[in-house]
Amino acid sequence: MAAKVAPSSIIVGSHVWVEDPEEAWIDGEVSEINGEEITINCTSEKTVVAKISNVYPKDPEFPSCGVEDMTKLAYLHEPGVLQNLKCRFDINEIYTYTGNILIAVNPFRRLPHLYDSHMMEQYKGAAFGELSPHPFAVADTAYRQMINERISQAILVSGESGAGKTESTKMLMHYLAFMGGRINKDGERSVEQKVLESNPVLEAFGNAKTFDQGGRISGAAIRTYLLERSRVCQVSDPERNYHCFYMLCAAPPEDVEKYKLGNPRTFHYLNQSNFYELDGVDDSKEYLVTRTAMDVVGISQAEQDAIFRVVAAILHLGNVEFAKGQDSDAAEPKDDKSRFHLKTAAELFMCDEKSLEDSLCKRVIVTRDESITKSLDPDTAALSRDALAKIVYSKLFDW
Numbered sequence: 001m002a003a004k005v006a007p008s009s010i011i012v013g014s015h016v017w018v019e020d021p022e023e024a025w026i027d028g029e030v031s032e033i034n035g036e037e038i039t040i041n042c043t044s045e046k047t048v049v050a051k052i053s054n055v056y057p058k059d060p061e062f063p064s065c066g067v068e069d070m071t072k073l074a075y076l077h078e079p080g081v082l083q084n085l086k087c088r089f090d091i092n093e094i095y096t097y098t099g100n101i102l103i104a105v106n107p108f109r110r111l112p113h114l115y116d117s118h119m120m121e122q123y124k125g126a127a128f129g130e131l132s133p134h135p136f137a138v139a140d141t142a143y144r145q146m147i148n149e150r151i152s153q154a155i156l157v158s159g160e161s162g163a164g165k166t167e168s169t170k171m172l173m174h175y176l177a178f179m180g181g182r183i184n185k186d187g188e189r190s191v192e193q194k195v196l197e198s199n200p201v202l203e204a205f206g207n208a209k210t211f212d213q214g215g216r217i218s219g220a221a222i223r224t225y226l227l228e229r230s231r232v233c234q235v236s237d238p239e240r241n242y243h244c245f246y247m248l249c250a251a252p253p254e255d256v257e258k259y260k261l262g263n264p265r266t267f268h269y270l271n272q273s274n275f276y277e278l279d280g281v282d283d284s285k286e287y288l289v290t291r292t293a294m295d296v297v298g299i300s301q302a303e304q305d306a307i308f309r310v311v312a313a314i315l316h317l318g319n320v321e322f323a324k325g326q327d328s329d330a331a332e333p334k335d336d337k338s339r340f341h342l343k344t345a346a347e348l349f350m351c352d353e354k355s356l357e358d359s360l361c362k363r364v365i366v367t368r369d370e371s372i373t374k375s376l377d378p379d380t381a382a383l384s385r386d387a388l389a390k391i392v393y394s395k396l397f398d399w
C-alpha cells in the first residue's frame, strides 16, 4: 500500500478513514488533533479516537460509482482500494483495473450477459482500457501481443481458494478459443479449439471442492505444477475428493454397473468427508460433459474406458481393509467384502489379483545375494494401499 501520509496533511476538518474492528474501515471528519491522537466524528455517528498512524486521508471528491482503474484514485491505500471495489461491486461491476492488472470480485451468481459472444466481439481488437475492465480485454491483449510481437505470453491468475480463478480462467480460454479457433468447412472444430475445450477434462481430474494449486495457463496450454496427491486418500469436511470420483459414481447405470460402483458414501476414499454434492453442480451431467470433452480432444473410447477403469479401481482399492492372518501377524484382506474390492480392483487394473495382494501385503528386500520377502502388518499394508492409489492417480493425471 502507499506510503504513510505525513501527519501534517491531516488537519481539523479533513475527511479520513479509520480502522474499525467490525467494518474494517469507517469514514469521518477530524474534529480534534492532540499530538499523536486524532478525534474523528464518523459518518456512522460514532466518535472515534485513533492514533495518527491508523488514520488515512479520504478523497472528498471520490466519484460515487468509483473509478475503472485504481491508478486514477487520489489515494491508493487499503481503504481507498476497498471503497472503490465495493462501490463498483454494488452496481454489478465486478471487474476493476489497477494499471494492466485485472481485479475480479466473485459475484457468487451467474452474470451471463457479461460473457456472451456479443461481448467477445466488442473486445476484439479494442485498445486496453477503452472498454470496461474484463478478462476478455486481458486475453485480447495477450493474444495480440503474441501475434504482433511473436513472443509467448503468460497470464497469471491468482487468488485465494474460491476467489474465482477457475471461472476467470474459463473466460480467458473462451476468448482465446473465440479468437484462435477456426471452424473448418465441415463445421468441425479446429485443433486450437479442441485444446481449449479440454478444460472440463482437466477440471474433472485436477480440481476438487477446494484445490488452490490448480492449473496454470500459458497461451493455450495448461501445465500442471502441483497435483495434491494426498487428497486421493484423505479428505476431511468440508472438502471433497477430485470431482471425477463423484462423477463416475453418478454415471449412467450401465457405466456404474461396469465399474461396480454405486453410492459414493460406500467408498472409504470419499466417505471420510460428509460433503458429497456441490451446490449448482450435477455430477451426472458433469460426467457426460467430461466424456464429450474427451471425445473433442481426441481421447479414444478405449482410452476413456481405461481412464475410468483406473478411477474406479482406486475407489475399490480404498475399500480393501487388512487384518492379521490366523497363524501370523502378516496382513491379509480382512473379510469377504475386502476380498471383493481387491478382486474388482485387480480386474479393473487388468492385473493378477494375487500379485496385487502381495504388492500390498508384502515387501521385497533386495540384498547383495538374494531377495527376501517380508510380510507386512495390517497398518503398513493399508499405507502401501494408499501409496499405490496416490501414485496411480498422479500417473493418470500426468498422462
Ligand SMILES: Nc1ncnc2c1ncn2[C@@H]1O[C@H](COP(=O)(O)OP(=O)(O)OP(=O)(O)O)[C@@H](O)[C@H]1O
Binding pocket: 106, 107, 108, 109, 110, 111, 159, 160, 161, 162, 163, 164, 165, 166, 167, 168, 207, 209, 210, 211, 212, 213, 214
Ligand atoms: N465470474 C463469476 N461469475 C459467477 N460466479 C462465479 C464467478 N467467479 C466465481 N464464481 C463462483 O464462485 C465459485 C468458486 O470459484 P472458482 O471455482 O473459480 O474458484 P477458485 O479460485 O478456482 O477456487 P479453488 O482455488 O478452490 O479451486 C464458482 O463455482 C462460482 O459459483
